[in-house]
Amino acid sequence: MQLSPSYLQIAATAGTLIMALLTIFIRLKASKRPVTVKKIIMPPVGMTTGFFMFIVPAVRIPWLWGIAAFAVGWLLFSYPLIRSTKFEVTEGQVFAQRSRSFIVVLLGLLAVRMLLHEFIEQYVSVPQTGALFFLLAYGMILRWRLFMWKHYQTILKGSAPVK
Template identity: 45%
Template sequence: MSIPFPSGTRLVGPILGLLAVLLWRVREAKGPVSIKKIVIPPLGMATGMSMFVLPAFRIPWLWALGAVLIGALLLAYPLLRTTRLERDGEAIMMRRSNAFFAVLLGLFAIRFAARGYLDTILSGQQTAALAYLLAFGMIVRWRSQMFLEYRALTSTLALPSA
């Protein structure tokens, strides 16, 4: 059973979350990228899987798989297209794309609209579980691609001269 919130209050949390992500992204793009900075966010996010210990958050396996795949295949795509790593001397830097913020706003809008619909047929906890799995699939694919790009930029293999 979910607790009813006054209408304006339901919007405050997601907007604060969006602002936090935007500020984090600006701060993250200012410093050099490292393996730790690429790998730690998805590992930290993985701790959220503990929510499934509670029966209220459990959803059918097929829904879970679908949510992860939608996140990894559809929602990660804009992030993959707007994130590039570049070598700057000895450092690897994340090139900031102006489109990235538009992508985040679009993803926020999709999530918020879907949440409004899903809340009518699922419990709040199940909706949260689906949103988490969408985001997890998206983050894992995005960070995996960043990891591969980072490794390619830091590779010390010398190519033979022709």
């Protein structure tokens, strides 16, 4: 038995919404605990396992598409996350500041992603669409987390004020 593409689309949309809400919830809880290098680098490291999806032939996309998707995530989608991420030092420990703008940014990125998903899916298969959006998200998260790591290191060295 094979599921129709419309059921896959509904499941993917529901899954995306659930993941977005979980991300917001986890981010709000994380702001109560100090930031560490491990907490900064583990999301992109864990996400790297997603590259195994390209073993499946139906998921494969042309290299140029993959590079473009990664670049859009790196250059465009990461920027609002970088701008809305701020650290504060409390009692000698570094914390991520709670930010309403961060939640707005996440919800805005989700809305843009959903609109792009509908458009792109008209031209490529559902698995290939998933691959493109994985690469976009990976580029976005990798740049954001590299920024966080660099800023965290600067704060630890005490050479820059917390923004």
